[in-house]
Amino acid sequence: MPSELRRPTLRWGIIGTGLISSWFVGDMVVPRADVTATHVIQAIGSSSSEKGRAFVEKYGGDISPSIYGSYDAVYADPDVDIVYIGIPHAFHKDACLKAISHGKHVLCEKPFTLNAQEGQEVFNAAKKMGVYIMEAMWTRFMPLTAQLLRMIHREKVIGDVHRVFCDFGLVIDLDSLPATSRLKDPALGAGALLDIGVYSLTWGLLGLDEGIAGTALKPQVFSAQSISQGIDVATSIVLYYPQNGRQGILTSTMKTKSDPVFARIEGSHGTILIEGIATSVPHRFTVIPSDATAERQVYDAPPKVGKGFFYEADAVARDIAAGRVENATMPWGETLRVLALMDGIRAAGVSQED
Ligand SMILES: NC(=O)c1ccc[n+]([C@@H]2O[C@H](COP(=O)([O-])OP(=O)(O)OC[C@H]3O[C@@H](n4cnc5c(N)ncnc54)[C@H](OP(=O)(O)O)[C@@H]3O)[C@@H](O)[C@H]2O)c1
Known part of the structure; x- marks a missing residue:
């Protein structure tokens, strides 16, 4: 070569x-x-x-x-x-x-x-x-993510997945930020969904369905956004797959720091908990079989070098x-699929300015 x-x-x-x-x-x-x-x-x-x-x-x-x-x-x-x-x-x-x-x-x-x-x-x-x-x-390129998805979808370590919960929360005090901050200015694209909710949505899509753009099932989407100073400070999404009844409950907020265990994936034979310093950076997942006599298995990311x-x-x-002009893990169609979902979440969701 x-x-x-x-x-x-x-x-x-x-x-x-x-x-x-x-x-x-x-x-x-x-x-x-x-x-x-x-x-x-x-x-x-x-x-x-x-x-x-x-x-x-x-x-x-x-x-x-x-x-x-x-x-x-x-x-x-x-x-x-x-x-x-x-x-x-x-x-x-x-x-x-x-x-x-x-x-x-x-x-x-x-x-x-x-x-x-x-x-x-x-x-x-x-x-x-x-x-x-x-x-x-x-996040999609981290070896731990690839291992997790292989174990869920190929090895079916927790059987058939039926629900995914995922949260990404950061405390962002809008009043203390200058009007020009990218986290505050609506003209710069500020808001929880685009900044951090995209990760919760990503974990939901990855956990609930092995497919990506082109092969993925199409979920129905329900959403609510809490608006303050013209931006969404909290966005909650429900993905519902009528094809198999699977549900994703995917949230983001600027009002609370999310728990280090940021996601839970439930299947017919067990549950997986994912943790990390942020929802974008998984460093461990734990497989908990529903059979209480079976042992939990913990999987850690490779030793930390840089941020990843x-x-x-x-x-x-x-x-x-x-x-190549595009990547197989994050092809152009997948970026467009996620962007279109976020367009729908903002357009059709219930929203309220405080
Ligand atoms: N992958 C991740 O984990 C991750 C984490 C954080 C952010 N991001 C993404 O990265 C992008 C930048 O975020 P950031 O947190 O790095 O932002 P940031 O700290 O505010 O920096 C943004 C930089 O963009 C330039 N810029 C150009 N026009 C600007 C304007 N009108 N207002 C502010 N900055 C302007 C400035 O650089 P110069 O003055 O040098 O031109 C500024 O330092 C966002 O799209 C965000 O979603 C990704």
Whole structure:
């Protein structure tokens, strides 16, 4: 096998120097024993070059990327293979389209865009340019997630699944945030559903049905949103599968920190509890057989190196080296399916401004 396929290299251009970009870059430079791809931080794009320099000093380790006081310079840099988009959701569409128009591959943070229509526009452009693009739904790429889904759907360790509960809650005090915060400003896409509810929804979809876009069953969706200062501070979703009676109860809130055991998957022969520091980061699951004499089995994530963003980045590098334009775990259709569900949750749900 050519070495580029065995251990591909990607040169990344980072768009935005906020929280998520710091986590992502930190993971790209963290030493790992079992490296399967080489990630080079080639360029940083920020609203100011001073901010870009401070970012590299703080999070960049030994790297020395080109630092630009604009995003456009990153898209135009011929040494950048792929652009990582880590700015508020409201700007994802525009940033993706600009990167694509320069022939760059793209990894864009979740939620991919504000709605399914924007997402479709971006995928149409990527298809036309023949470039790779993926939503950075990192939770789906963690080895523990893959193991859990295999055990549920293939090995049927808890028999037939009938319900999934999942919660993602963070305490976000809107009154203490500036009006310009991405967590508060409706124009930036603020709200619990797009920020964190997307993870609860994802666990529900993954736990209740082995299929993804193209093969998945279509659930009916019921929802309620509590609105404060123009954004949803709590969103609850019920997914109901009339085909087999399965139900998902999937919640998100900005008013309470969720329990470390953030999800419960119930089946005909047992229950699985999933836990982690956040609903996006599973670190353990426990299989509890309904037979009280049978032992519980605990499964832990591999020893912690970095935060776990390199799993998705390695997958992207392997895809691009193999000439693929989309990823099998998070294909374009799956991003659009989730966005369309979230459109429906907002459009048809019961909502009340406090
Ligand atoms: N995968 C995950 O676990 C995860 C976790 C957190 C966030 N995210 C996603 O990542 C994206 C960014 O979130 P974040 O928490 O990193 O946000 P953040 O800390 O507020 O940083 C966002 C960055 O975007 C740039 N930006 C451009 N226009 C902006 C504007 N009008 N207001 C604020 N920032 C602006 C700024 O960088 P410059 O000034 O350098 O240009 C800013 O530092 C969101 O879509 C979010 O959903 C994902």
